Amino acid sequence: MLFQSLILSFAAALSFASASKYQSYPLSELDPTKFSSYSKGQDVSLQCIRRQIDTGEHIFDDQGNILYSPFYKCLETNAPLSLKYMEDSNVQCTIKFEDEVFHMFQLYLHKDAPFTCRFELRPNSGIYLPIDLSFRGNVLESHFDIDPNLNMVMIANNENEIISGTGFSSSTNTTKVIIGQNVELNFNVKWSNLHKELINDDNVGVYWIPPRNPWLVWIYAGAGVVVGIVLTFLFSYRRINRKIQLESWNKVE
Numbered sequence: 461m462l463f464q465s466l467i468l469s470f471a472a473a474l475s476f477a478s479a480s481k482y483q484s485y486p487l488s489e490l491d492p493t494k495f496s497s498y499s500k501g502q503d504v505s506l507q508c509i510r511r512q513i514d515t516g517e518h519i520f521d522d523q524g525n526i527l528y529s530p531f532y533k534c535l536e537t538n539a540p541l542s543l544k545y546m547e548d549s550n551v552q553c554t555i556k557f558e559d560e561v562f563h564m565f566q567l568y569l570h571k572d573a574p575f576t577c578r579f580e581l582r583p584n585s586g587i588y589l590p591i592d593l594s595f596r597g598n599v600l601e602s603h604f605d606i607d608p609n610l611n612m613v614m615i616a617n618n619e620n621e622i623i624s625g626t627g628f629s630s631s632t633n634t635t636k637v638i639i640g641q642n643v644e645l646n647f648n649v650k651w652s653n654l655h656k657e658l659i660n661d662d663n664v665g666v667y668w669i670p671p672r673n674p675w676l677v678w679i680y681a682g683a684g685v686v687v688g689i690v691l692t693f694l695f696s697y698r699r700i701n702r703k704i705q706l707e708s709w710n711k712v713e
């Protein structure tokens with residue numbers, strides 16, 4: 461048994477050494493370029509991991525695949541929350557915190573389980589990427605307090621694919637929630653279109669969020685150059701001036 465596993469790990473190490481250190485992400489047998497990309501305003505639906513209400517464990521199908529279901533229904537639209545590709549928005553989504561939802565949010569707030577959903581890299585591609593919604597708050601005996609205002613950051617690339625996203629509570633106050641109550645969640649959705657920066661020769665790239673205000677960086681850099689020139693000029697002027705004065709005194713003598 462031990463010998464067998466040794467051989468196996470040796471073989472794995474060998475195949476690992478021969479293969480590239482990098483794996484493409486998302487890992488998929490499908491070729492994303494076979495699917496048309498997103499267009500502005502197109503619906504981006506979120507599906508979320510189904511979990512057992514008591515433990516937060518995943519719910520699996522017969523083949524052991526994690527099961528997903530659409531995002532909770534918003535009472536405003538009677539439809540699950542969905543985003544619009546490359547359209548910033550402020551979405552109100554009121555959810556009825558019935559028994560199951562209430563218990564799931566106890567787990568999310570207590571950080572026993574992440575509130576993880578997924579979206580598609582390209583529409584109808586079946587190539588999914590994860591997105592975590594991080595709600596914060598306090599879980600108490602008979603109720604919980606939740607910060608219901610989330611910033612949502614979504615990142616797309618120049619090929620109109622969605623690369624990544626996340627959401628996180630960002631307010632100064634929480635809202636008290638008891639079982640059965642309706643709770644208005646607010647999603648402030650902001651999209652960024654970023655370009656890929658290559659970090660090595662194997663076409664491995666990363667989408668970095670740019671500096672807060674790239675113009676400011678240029679203005680600072682420009683101001684630095686101007687100050688440098690002025691200081692250099694002032695110092696050399698004083699030196700030249702002194703030289704001229706010295707020379708004229710010399711002449712006078």
Ligand SMILES: *[C@@H]1O[C@H](CO)[C@@H](O)[C@H](O)[C@H]1NC(C)=O
Pocket residue numbers: 632633
């Ligand atoms: C929000 O929290 C602050 C600080 O604890 C408190 O002073 C303020 O009254 C709260 N506001 C509401 C609407 O609860």
